[in-house]
Amino acid sequence: MRSKIVAGNWKMNKNSEETEDLINELIDKLPTDGNTKIIIAPTFINLASAVDHTEFTNIRVAAQNMHQAENGAYTGEISADMLKSIGVNTVILGHSERRSIFHETDAVISFKVDTALKHDMTVIFCFGEELKDRQNKQHFNIVENQLRDGLFHIDKSAWANIILAYEPVWAIGTGETASPEQAQEMHEFIRETVRKVFGSDIAEDVSILYGGSVKPDNAAAIFSKPDIDGGLIGGAALKADDFVAIVNGI
């Protein structure tokens, strides 16, 4: 069944003490009775302590990235096995900042997806068009290509471990959000694209999150749309009150 999910991508923010403080505040303030799945993604260095702190809560911890290789001479990188060994079972892959700043291609991202699935991890697969793509009316093509090239090689059985996150690049960290109608239009297209390749059961079951300047004052309108199953939150995930308000908006 399709889940409601709100995930916080903390990016390169919060040192060890700040991570602990924010998690404690979230534990105090987040609802404990809802059906919404809550995920936080602190930096690599704080993942182990985040797993410890959230052990008896409904908060799950994700990594923001990982390397595709099992192990070896990849200075500065982190493997799936390392994440699993500290209790991290979810990973964000294909984030637009990984694509644009760190030059990750669809091919690299597809290897990462394979490695994560091989380790039975859940993948939050990110994709989305740039402003110029939308201006050129290429946004549907771009999104379809990112899905096909990065993700659609997987087995039908792997979809239980996939969460999709549509993040239009022009809305990330800019304060400019897609309107609920623009987001719904794209989410409907994404679900149809999944349906064409993998069938209705998978298309109906997969959660599709929206990311890009989701804030307490726009979350409820975005989440009210039928194909939007939650959000991947950047800046507003760094303040407990804002993140909690977004969770309550679902």
Ligand code: 13P
């Ligand atoms: P903002 O919410 O800061 O726009 O970031 C979105 C994002 O990139 C989440 O992965």
